[in-house]
Amino acid sequence: EMILCKRWIEGTFFYDVFEAYPIQSILGVSESGKSRLCLLNLALCYHAEGLIDPTEASIFRAKEEDKVSLIVDEAEYLNHPHLYATLRILINASYSKYSGYVTRYDEMDGKRVKRRFDLYSPMCISGIAGLEGVTLSRAFRIVMRRVKKDFPKATPTMYNTLRDMLYVLRIRHAFEVHKLYEQTDISDIVSARFEELFKPIFSLTKFFGTQEEWEILAQWCKEYEENFRVEALNVAQEEMILVSLSKLTPIQGQPDWYSLKELAEKVNLEYNRKLSSKTVSNILYRLGITRRKKVRGYTLFYAPPELIEECAKRIGLPSESLPSPQTLPSPEEEEKVAENWLQEAENVEQAEN
Incomplete structure (x- = not known):
């Protein structure tokens, strides 16, 4: 000093x-x-x-x-x-x-x-x-x-x-x-x-x-x-939200769309906070994640991986601090997983008989 x-x-x-x-x-x-x-x-x-x-x-x-x-x-x-x-x-x-x-x-x-x-x-x-x-x-x-x-x-x-x-x-x-x-x-x-x-x-x-x-x-x-x-609480909140967002799974059939309510719940659960969905939404806007839509009464927001990385850079958050974004399997992958599971179940049943 x-x-x-x-x-x-x-x-x-x-x-x-x-x-x-x-x-x-x-x-x-x-x-x-x-x-x-x-x-x-x-x-x-x-x-x-x-x-x-x-x-x-x-x-x-x-x-x-x-x-x-x-x-x-x-x-x-x-x-x-x-x-x-x-x-x-x-x-x-x-x-x-x-x-x-x-x-x-x-x-x-x-x-x-x-x-x-x-x-x-x-x-x-x-x-x-x-x-x-x-x-x-x-x-x-x-x-x-x-x-x-x-x-x-x-x-x-x-x-x-x-x-x-x-x-x-x-x-x-x-x-x-x-x-x-x-x-x-x-x-x-x-x-x-x-x-x-x-x-x-x-x-x-x-x-x-x-x-x-x-x-x-x-x-x-x-x-x-x-x-x-x-x-600095405002920066910490932004980091919490981006890290939690990286761990969320997108809505089924809606690539790169996430539930605002789910994100708020995840942040509060992982960081022992009491942030409302409105507060989380305001912070997302401040970060530059602004696209929204309503589906069956739920608010969804659009956040592709490249936008999440850009937001992290904007607040000086190292990219390695963010886990890899969660993605949903494609319908073909889901069908293949189901077939493999059924085949394994049949094999187990035959072995038992």
Whole structure:
């Protein structure tokens, strides 16, 4: 985590050469050093600015006009399920260069002028509980721990020389870092969005770091992704449904058509859940399995093997995690099996006589 914090600070000076830059989520119990790490970020990060209880306008205007690295401390309120939804949307969009803009009409020289505010710039959020849900999927967590040793509080003047050196590095080596970023491939370390989030960190490790740091980061990121996938309920539900779907047998006479009710029952039985058919249906829609029909009052959905594999790739689920889809025997095969069974039964009867 120390290497990750260091890389993240360095990366704020090059964030605009990346397509995305992860939010840093600092969490931990009280008096564990969260605010001190925020102070260090304020002292060293590119155009760092500290905020407490920011408004929506203060975020998008600071990001557009000053290209700041926003350091938000005491952010426990962000996880409130019914409040601060707009604030969370802005934070969620700030990690990617292509998340869009906030549009506002400002009065300039007596005229109403349309302005677009770019949200993309580094962001650090600190709080006891950390981030949750969608926002967490755009961030990485740094868990602080209490120690007996007292560390000095960082101030901007303490690191003037180091910060100035980072500004010089930005001017001299931005194109080189961008080239390394384009060449870096970490698909064998992490997958899906985690590749997007951690690619800048590994690119900077190529530039600043050592092979040992690369290996330490690779191990940390693998474990982080595994833990996240276990904790993130929405991803876990999708995985459960795809794995259970792979074990289902299609409806007789309806190739690649499955019963929604049977799938819900199988998921609940195998994973000890209580998902309704409606919930399972919504998750299937989210995955891209949208074709439905009604047969004798039952809802069936269409999911050929190639679509199931595509859905698995979409959520970063390795194909080996899915069992081979169950298929029904053809009428000819069924007839042959029946003939063999009858022949064996006759042979047994003759042997007994």
